[in-house]
Amino acid sequence: MTTPRLRFSPAPTGYLHVGSARSALFNWLYARRVGGTFVLRIEDTDVDRSTPELIGAIHDSLGWLGIDWDEEYRQSDRFDAYRAAAADMLERGLAYHCDCSQDDVKARNDARGDGSSGYDGHCRERGVQPGDGVVVRFRTPDEGVTGWDDLIRGRVEFDNAVLEDFVIVRSTGVPMFHVANAWDDLDMGITHVVRGEDLVNTTPRVLLLRQAMGATDQPMYAHLPLIVNEQRKKLSKRRDDVSVGDYRERGFLPEAMRNYLVTLGWGDPDGQEIRPIDEIIERFDLAAINKAPAFFDVAKLESFNAEYIRALDDDVFLELIRPYVSAEAHAAIVPVVADVKDRCKRLDGAAEFVDWVVGPPAEPVEKDWKKHMGRAEVPEVLDAVVADLEALDDDAWTAEQMEAVVMGVGARLSTEDRTVRSQMPVRLALTGQRSGLPLWTPMVVLGRDAVLDRLRDARARLDA
RNA sequence: GCCCCCAUCGUCCAGCGGCCUAGGACGCUGCCCUUUCAAGGCGGUAACACGGGUUCGAAUCCCGUUGGGGGUGCCA
Numbered sequence: 001m002t003t004p005r006l007r008f009s010p011a012p013t014g015y016l017h018v019g020s021a022r023s024a025l026f027n028w029l030y031a032r033r034v035g036g037t038f039v040l041r042i043e044d045t046d047v048d049r050s051t052p053e054l055i056g057a058i059h060d061s062l063g064w065l066g067i068d069w070d071e072e073y074r075q076s077d078r079f080d081a082y083r084a085a086a087a088d089m090l091e092r093g094l095a096y097h098c099d100c101s102q103d104d105v106k107a108r109n110d111a112r113g114d115g116s117s118g119y120d121g122h123c124r125e126r127g128v129q130p131g132d133g134v135v136v137r138f139r140t141p142d143e144g145v146t147g148w149d150d151l152i153r154g155r156v157e158f159d160n161a162v163l164e165d166f167v168i169v170r171s172t173g174v175p176m177f178h179v180a181n182a183w184d185d186l187d188m189g190i191t192h193v194v195r196g197e198d199l200v201n202t203t204p205r206v207l208l209l210r211q212a213m214g215a216t217d218q219p220m221y222a223h224l225p226l227i228v229n230e231q232r233k234k235l236s237k238r239r240d241d242v243s244v245g246d247y248r249e250r251g252f253l254p255e256a257m258r259n260y261l262v263t264l265g266w267g268d269p270d271g272q273e274i275r276p277i278d279e280i281i282e283r284f285d286l287a288a289i290n291k292a293p294a295f296f297d298v299a300k301l302e303s304f305n306a307e308y309i310r311a312l313d314d315d316v317f318l319e320l321i322r323p324y325v326s327a328e329a330h331a332a333i334v335p336v337v338a339d340v341k342d343r344c345k346r347l348d349g350a351a352e353f354v355d356w357v358v359g360p361p362a363e364p365v366e367k368d369w370k371k372h373m374g375r376a377e378v379p380e381v382l383d384a385v386v387a388d389l390e391a392l393d394d395d396a397w398t399a400e401q402m403e404a405v406v407m408g409v410g411a412r413l414s415t416e417d418r419t420v421r422s423q424m425p426v427r428l429a430l431t432g433q434r435s436g437l438p439l440w441t442p443m444v445v446l447g448r449d450a451v452l453d454r455l456r457d458a459r460a461r462l463d464a
Numbered sequence: 465g466c467c468c469c470c471a472u473c474g475u476c477c478a479g480c481g482g483c484c485u486a487g488g489a490c491g492c493u494g495c496c497c498u499u500u501c502a503a504g505g506c507g508g509u510a511a512c513a514c515g516g517g518u519u520c521g522a523a524u525c526c527c528g529u530u531g532g533g534g535g536u537g538c539c540a
Binding site: 009010011013043044045046102114115116117118133135153156157158159162163164166167169170171172174176177178181196197198199200201202223225226228230232233234260263264265266267268269270271272273274290291292293294295296297299300301302303304306310339342343344372406407410411419420421422423424427428431433434435436437438439 | 465466467468469470471475476477478479487488489490491499500501502503532533534535536537538539540
């Protein structure tokens with residue numbers, strides 16, 4: 001038995017699409033699962049879109065996700081082989097030259113008026129010679145069936161009759177991706193082709209080409225269900241956030257992203273969704289992948305991300321958020337790192353927890369203010385807290401003392417008839433918000449003057 | 465138009481003929497814990513698209529309908 005060989009073949013577009021990332025991931029998972037080889041093949045036969053920067057974006061995102069590859073190829077380095085393969089097909093009569101312009105083809109189709117849209121085989125027997133504006137087309141069989149046993153979908157078949165004679169060499173002399181794809185899969189000994197469902201229609205062409213190149217076997221195919229948006233349409237660059245790099249910038253952890261991507265189309269029967277990558281590799285199975293499209297649910301991704309963030313060591317978290325927060329915010333977070341980490345859904349959201357420590361308190365929401373500051377005992381509470389805090393020596397300005405003072409006031413003011421809660425008025429006065437970090441340590445960081453100022457401001461506001 | 469594919473809670477996944485009065489996760493939500501929030505614990509909400517078969521028995525198999533999606537380039 002030969003070692004399985006899988007490949008991820010992205011076109012260099014300048015970013016890695018999340019759908020592509022998942023294809024890469026599933027290829028990689030399977031390769032690692034079965035001890036196979038994972039090949040990265042850059043499909044850059046459309047030369048003007050092949051630059052080191054565009055390819056670098058793919059490398060970066062794959063690397064970020066922890067997807068490593070064993071071999072790498074670039075199709076632009078292999079044009080000679082594709083040209084030779086095309087020439088050979090030409091020589092053997094399996095392909096022919098065609099000088100029809102796209103307008104010609106369209107005009108004939110319109111004239112026919114039967115709704116057909118593809119190439120009509122006009123040049124099949126015309127003996128067109130190579131020249132300006134001349135392409136090479138593959139002569140598809142007129143009868144018979146081309147199909148394969150898809151690992152995910154089962155048997156898929158196309159009548160050869162519906163396959164038009166497609167272009168295999170552009171008029172510029174550059175072979176089309178089908179040729180490169182078929183030749184490389186054959187030449188590189190690819191055994192499993194795992195890719196998006198949007199490519200099923202090109203599979204019969206590749207299979208026919210592969211045959212024409214002398215192959216007698218087929219690789220195993222597994223066509224993945226598409227990742228869709230809320231409209232159930234394929235994720236598009238225009239309307240959706242599709243770039244892996246963008247998610248990275250928005251503070252998602254690669255482990256969370258990778259883990260979430262796996263759940264789009266696959267789930268372990270034991271029901272556990274979040275688990276270490278080694279365990280996923282161990283359990284992953286191509287044949288168990290779902291057939292239906294999956295919605296990319298950012299809310300769920302964030303939930304995964306929050307869980308991965310919580311599992312981070314405090315010091316690791318502190319380093320990871322550095323690019324996302326100001327130096328001031330970072331310094332403010334250090335003393336309360338665990339509290340921030342536990343509440344942080346994305347790395348870029350860390351700073352908001354200490355906004356009120358670094359800057360002025362937020363302007364309170366009218367409704368919250370009325371509800372919590374409108375209570376009869378609030379003036380008493382604020383006065384008492386201010387008084388008790390003022391009485392504190394500078395060296396007693398500690399988190400323990402903050403808690404003792406604030407909670408003490410509540411306890412002191414409570415009677416059998418009423419329970420006085422002092423925390424919320426203080427919170428609103430200090431932060432302007434009704435929820436957030438535990439107050440005690442941040443109060444120390446904020447400092448005596450600011451704390452007292454804010455409490456007095458709030459108290460004054462009650463009278464206004 | 466033609467070709468291909470898909471169809472379980474709002475969403476993702478489990479289920480591969482009886483264990484299903486359909487399970488888990490996200491979301492939403494109730495209670496507990498807590499003088500905030502978060503986390504955690506315990507509940508709740510909510511689905512087998514429809515119609516025919518096959519079978520003693522169907523979410524699971526077959527056919528059709530409906531609904532969605534993908535493709536239909538000298539892009540990949």
